[in-house]
Amino acid sequence: MLLRDVDWTVRSNESWVVIGPNGAGKTTLLQVAGAMLAPTSGSVEILGEPLEDADLTDLRTRIGLASVAVADRVPPAEKVIDLVLTASYGILGRTAENYDSFDVTRAVELLDAMGCAHLIRRRFATLSEGERKRVQIARALMADPELLLLDEPAAGLDLGGREDLLRRIAGLAVDPRAPLMVMVTHHVEEVPAAFTHAMLLRRGTVLAAGPVQEVFTERHLSRCFGLPLRVTRHLGRWSAQAIELS
Numbered sequence: 001m002l003l004r005d006v007d008w009t010v011r012s013n014e015s016w017v018v019i020g021p022n023g024a025g026k027t028t029l030l031q032v033a034g035a036m037l038a039p040t041s042g043s044v045e046i047l048g049e050p051l052e053d054a055d056l057t058d059l060r061t062r063i064g065l066a067s068v069a070v071a072d073r074v075p076p077a078e079k080v081i082d083l084v085l086t087a088s089y090g091i092l093g094r095t096a097e098n099y100d101s102f103d104v105t106r107a108v109e110l111l112d113a114m115g116c117a118h119l120i121r122r123r124f125a126t127l128s129e130g131e132r133k134r135v136q137i138a139r140a141l142m143a144d145p146e147l148l149l150l151d152e153p154a155a156g157l158d159l160g161g162r163e164d165l166l167r168r169i170a171g172l173a174v175d176p177r178a179p180l181m182v183m184v185t186h187h188v189e190e191v192p193a194a195f196t197h198a199m200l201l202r203r204g205t206v207l208a209a210g211p212v213q214e215v216f217t218e219r220h221l222s223r224c225f226g227l228p229l230r231v232t233r234h235l236g237r238w239s240a241q242a243i244e245l246s
Helices: 026-033 056-061 080-089 101-113 129-142 160-171 218-225
Strands: 015-019 063-066 147-151 180-185 197-202 205-211 229-234 237-242
Touching: 015 026, 015 063, 015 101, 026 080, 026 180, 056 063, 063 237, 080 101, 080 129, 101 129, 129 160, 129 197, 197 218, 205 218
Parallel strands: 015 180, 015 197, 063 147, 147 180
Antiparallel strands: 197 205, 229 237
16 A cells, blocks of 8 residues: 555544645545545544444445545536535436435535535536535535545635635634544645644655644655745745745
8 A cells, every 4th residue: 555654543623634745645545534445454443433344335425525536427417406416325427316305405505605506507517627626525515424535625726716715615624513624735825724733744654743833844844845845824824935045
């Protein structure tokens, strides 16, 4: 496996970001956390269930996942409202399932919370990248999951789209009704201010993990990305720039 010696616990009052360069193992870690991939050694417990003993079909219904891998499997003609509704059955592509008014109301409310209520009749394939990201998160929340996994939710967005999405994710992170949240990204600039904890991955190993302010140091981030960085924080948001060496 691409991961080695990972010892990680996410508690109920925490929201985590996993960050690192390409090939660090971030997506692999998210697949394990989402009960989509089992480790070749060691043990994993997800939502109180040992992965090796769990009913995976049932366990996966307790986990919401928003990722490019899910988006790529959406049928081209699928309408936004149907894409969100089908999450109740854990499927992609609406056929003959029946949904009651509660399901429809919940789907519309989730889309509205993500700023997408006006898109309900649009085909997913016609949406902009930012609209797709927000619709995916609404879908991931549809089954009222206990754990929400976000795989690079801001990737490919322009500045306005990124900031709008991160504001909405930050709102989820502080909502006491929201699920546990784990987000993967390459960039400290994409970490919502409300997130409490961070893990740095490089080449499949954990370089640092814990409260964000203890992990996002110049020493840790420079080591993670392999170049000297200057790290700053303003109004709860982080940024990092390479240091010019004379």
